[in-house]
Amino acid sequence: MRHGKKVMAGCQIISVFAVLLLAGCAGSKLFKPHEVKTQSEAGTVNVSVTLVAPWKEYVATLQPKFDLSPEKALEKVIPQTTVLEEKLIDALSLKAKVGLPQTSGLPQTSTTPGQLPADAAIPQQQDKKASDLPGLQAKDKSITREPMMEYTAAAALYQEIQVLNSYIKDASLKHNYQPYIVRLQVGLLPYARNQPYDVYITFTFFPYHEHGDEKGNIILKNEKAFVVPLLVTDNLEGMLKSRSTDTLRQIAFALSYMIQGIGGEVGLSKLREDLRSVIGMDFNSLMTVSRVTDSSIQVRLGAYLQPTAGNAMIPRNHFVTFLLMVPRQFVEEKGDTPQVMVVAKSVMRHSEKGKALAPGVSKAEQIQEMKKILKKYDQNCDPDDNNIGNLFRALYRNDYPGFYGALEKIKHRKHEKGQKDFEDWGEIPLLSIFARDIWLHCTEISQQDDFTAQSFDLPRPIKSALPNKQQTILLIDDGKEALTGRLYGGSRMESNRMSAWLNLRLKDGRSLFLMAKSMSVEPGGRDLILIFPSLKDCKIKDMELKEGFLEGATIDILYDVIDRWNPSTAEKETYGSILYQAKDKPDKPLLPPNFTIKTFLDSIIADDKGSGRLKLFLESKKENDKPLVDAVEITVSNAQVESAEPSDKAKLDPGKITVKGDTTLDLKLFNLIDGNKITIAAAGKKEGKPSGGPHADIVLTIRKASK
Numbered sequence: 001m002r003h004g005k006k007v008m009a010g011c012q013i014i015s016v017f018a019v020l021l022l023a024g025c026a027g028s029k030l031f032k033p034h035e036v037k038t039q040s041e042a043g044t045v046n047v048s049v050t051l052v053a054p055w056k057e058y059v060a061t062l063q064p065k066f067d068l069s070p071e072k073a074l075e076k077v078i079p080q081t082t083v084l085e086e087k088l089i090d091a092l093s094l095k096a097k098v099g100l101p102q103t104s105g106l107p108q109t110s111t112t113p114g115q116l117p118a119d120a121a122i123p124q125q126q127d128k129k130a131s132d133l134p135g136l137q138a139k140d141k142s143i144t145r146e147p148m149m150e151y152t153a154a155a156a157l158y159q160e161i162q163v164l165n166s167y168i169k170d171a172s173l174k175h176n177y178q179p180y181i182v183r184l185q186v187g188l189l190p191y192a193r194n195q196p197y198d199v200y201i202t203f204t205f206f207p208y209h210e211h212g213d214e215k216g217n218i219i220l221k222n223e224k225a226f227v228v229p230l231l232v233t234d235n236l237e238g239m240l241k242s243r244s245t246d247t248l249r250q251i252a253f254a255l256s257y258m259i260q261g262i263g264g265e266v267g268l269s270k271l272r273e274d275l276r277s278v279i280g281m282d283f284n285s286l287m288t289v290s291r292v293t294d295s296s297i298q299v300r301l302g303a304y305l306q307p308t309a310g311n312a313m314i315p316r317n318h319f320v321t322f323l324l325m326v327p328r329q330f331v332e333e334k335g336d337t338p339q340v341m342v343v344a345k346s347v348m349r350h351s352e353k354g355k356a357l358a359p360g361v362s363k364a365e366q367i368q369e370m371k372k373i374l375k376k377y378d379q380n381c382d383p384d385d386n387n388i389g390n391l392f393r394a395l396y397r398n399d400y401p402g403f404y405g406a407l408e409k410i411k412h413r414k415h416e417k418g419q420k421d422f423e424d425w426g427e428i429p430l431l432s433i434f435a436r437d438i439w440l441h442c443t444e445i446s447q448q449d450d451f452t453a454q455s456f457d458l459p460r461p462i463k464s465a466l467p468n469k470q471q472t473i474l475l476i477d478d479g480k481e482a483l484t485g486r487l488y489g490g491s492r493m494e495s496n497r498m499s500a501w502l503n504l505r506l507k508d509g510r511s512l513f514l515m516a517k518s519m520s521v522e523p524g525g526r527d528l529i530l531i532f533p534s535l536k537d538c539k540i541k542d543m544e545l546k547e548g549f550l551e552g553a554t555i556d557i558l559y560d561v562i563d564r565w566n567p568s569t570a571e572k573e574t575y576g577s578i579l580y581q582a583k584d585k586p587d588k589p590l591l592p593p594n595f596t597i598k599t600f601l602d603s604i605i606a607d608d609k610g611s612g613r614l615k616l617f618l619e620s621k622k623e624n625d626k627p628l629v630d631a632v633e634i635t636v637s638n639a640q641v642e643s644a645e646p647s648d649k650a651k652l653d654p655g656k657i658t659v660k661g662d663t664t665l666d667l668k669l670f671n672l673i674d675g676n677k678i679t680i681a682a683a684g685k686k687e688g689k690p691s692g693g694p695h696a697d698i699v700l701t702i703r704k705a706s707k
Contacts, residue, residue, distance in 0.1 A: 638673075
C-alpha cells in the first residue's frame with residue numbers, strides 16, 4: 001500500500017516537471033494578425049479609371065534615359081545583402097532529494113518524516129553570456145566575389161538598361177490596332193487592421209459600341225481587345241533591418257511535500273540564452289502586374305510588412321498603368337463613342353498559407369438583400385429578380401437615368417384600404433422618389449461582391465494635318481545662306497516625317513526644284529518653318545528675281561507617315577501663293593535648334609503665395625548616336641526660379657539655368673502674378689559655343705489656383 005502511494009507521488013512530480021519544461025520552451029507570439037473567414041468580412045476593392053489617352057502622346061514622355069556605363073554596372077552587381085550571426089547558451093540544473101520514513105526503537109512504534117540528505121545537484125556551468133562567445137568580427141563581415149560571375153552579371157545589367165532605354169518606343173503593338181495608355185486607381189479598403197492577406201485582382205477589358213434601334217432597345221456591338229502590362233509592373237518595399245534578439249529564460253521550481261511520511265524536495269532550474277543578430281535587406285512585393293490572356297491582366301497587391309502584425313493589408317490606393325489596344329476601325333467608326341468596360345474579380349489569400357478566403361455575398365443573397373431594402377421604402381412593391389438585375393446593371397454602367405427608369409417599372413401589389421404607410425403622400429409612393437437613396441444602398445451591397453465593373457470612353461486620336469493651303473507664304477531671303485518661310489495652322493506635325501521643295505518657273509518655261517535644307521515644327525505641332533537655299537546666292541541666270549509674288553512658283557510639302565504597325569499613309573499639299581522679300585542686310589541664317597524642349601501645358605497654376613511648378617521635357621538631337629549639344633541654357637521671363645531639379649543635371653545660375661543631358665526638368669517658380677505671361681527661351685551649347693539655332697519660345701499664362 002505504502003509502495004503504491006510512493007509510486008503515485010513520484011508520478012505527480014514527473015508530471016509537474018513535464019508541464020514546467022513545456023512552459024519554459026514555449027515562447028510568446030511576436031505578431032498578432034487578425035484573421036477572418038470570408039472576403040466580405042475582410043474588406044473591399046474599388047476600381048476607377050483615371051487616365052485614358054492615345055499611346056503616341058506619351059511615348060516620348062515615358063521613355064526612360066538611364067545613364068549606366070559598363071564600369072558603373074560592375075560596381076552595382078552582386079551586393080552583400082545579409083549578415084547572420086547566432087549564438088546560444090543552454091544550461092540545465094536538476095536536484096532531487098528524498099527522505100524515506102524512519103521508525104524509532106521505542107516500544108510504541110512511531111513514524112517520523114525522513115531526513116533529507118545533503119544536496120547532490122548537477123554541477124552548473126560558470127556564469128557566461130552568449131555575447132561573450134566568439135563570433136564574427138567587423139572585419140569578418142565581408143566576402144569576395146567570383147570574377148566570372150561578377151562580369152557576367154554586370155553585362156546582363158548593362159544590357160537590360162539599354163533595353164529599358166528603348167522599350168517604350170519599341171513596344172510590342174499590333175497591326176491595325178489603336179494603342180492607348182490606361183491608368184486605373186485600385187482602392188483597397190480593409191475593414192480591420194493587421195489582416196494578413198494578399199489581394200489578387202483579375203481585370204478583363206470588353207470594347208463595345210452602344211446604340212439604340214427603332215424600338216428603343218439597346219444594342220451592343222462588341223470588339224476584342226489586347227492588353228500589355230508594359231508600365232510599372234512591379235513595386236517592392238525594402239526594409240534595412242538590424243534585428244538582435246537576446247532572450248534569457250529561467251525556470252525555478254521547488255516543491256516540498258509530505259505524503260505519508262515521505263519527505264521530498266525537488267529543484268529544477270533551466271537557463272537558456274539566445275543571441276541572434278541579422279543585418280540585411282528584406283524585400284516584399286507590394287504590387288505585381290502580369291498578363292493572363294490577350295484581354296486580361298492580373299494584379300497582386302501584397303500585404304505590407306508591419307512591426308505588429310507581420311504582413312498586413314493597409315488602406316491604400318494603388319495605380320495600375322498599361323497599354324490597351326483596340327481595332328483601329330472600331331475607334332475611327334463614325335457615330336457612337338467607342339467605349340470599354342473593365343470587369344474586375346478579386347480574391348484575398350493568406351500571405352503565408354496561400355489559402356483563399358471564401359467568396360463574399362453571393363448574387364442570390366445580394367438580390368434578396370436588395371429586395372428587403374426596396375420594401376423598407378415601399379411595403380407594397382413586388383420586385384422580381386429581373387428588376388433587381390436591371391438596377392445592378394445600371395449601377396455598373398453609371399447609368400442613373402436607367403436606374404431611375406428601372407425603379408419606375410417595379411410592380412406594386414394592390415393597395416390595401418386603411419394602410420397608413422406614406423399616407424402623407426396621398427397616393428401609392430413610387431420607389432423612384434427615393435432613387436438617390438436606393439442608389440447608395442445598391443452601391444453598398446455591390447461592394448460585398450468580389451466582382452466590380454466600370455465603363456470608360458476612348459478618345460478618338462487626332463490625326464496629323466498640314467497647314468491650310470490657301471495661305472500666302474512669305475519667303476525672306478538673307479542674300480547669303482537661307483530663304484526662310486513659315487506656315488501656320490497645322491495639326492500634330494512632325495518634321496522628321498516631312499519633306500518640301502520649292503518649284504520655280506524659269507524664263508524658258510522650265511522648272512527648277514530646290515529642296516528644303518531643313519524643316520522644323522514649333523512646340524504644339526501647329527506651325528512649320530522651312531529653310532531653302534538663298535535665291536540671291538544661287539544666282540539663277542534664267543530667272544528674273546524681284547520682290548513680290550513669284551509668278552508660277554509653288555511649294556510642295558509631303559507628309560509621309562511610316563508606321564510599322566499600320567499601313568503607311570502620305571499626304572501632299574501644294575501652296576501656290578508665294579511672296580518673295582529680300583533683305584539689304586542679311587541676318588544670320590535661322591538654323592533649326594539641335595534640341596527640343598516642350599511642355600504639355602498652356603498655363604501655369606499659381607498658389608496663394610504666388611508660387612507654382614512647371615515641368616519641361618528636354619532632349620538633344622543626335623548625329624551618329626552622338627548628341628549635337630552638351631548643354632542647354634534656359635531663361636525665364638516674368639517669374640523667378642527658386643529651384644531646378646534634378647540637381648545633378650540642372651545648375652541654377654544668375655539669370656539662367658544650365659541643363660546637361662536629356663532630362664525632365666522640374667522648375668519651382670515664384671513671383672507669379674495672375675494673368676501675366678511667362679516666356680521660356682532656350683539655346684543649345686556645344687563645348688561652350690552656340691550649337692544650332694535658338695529654340696522657339698514657350699509662352700505660358702499664369703492662372704490662380706481655384707479654391
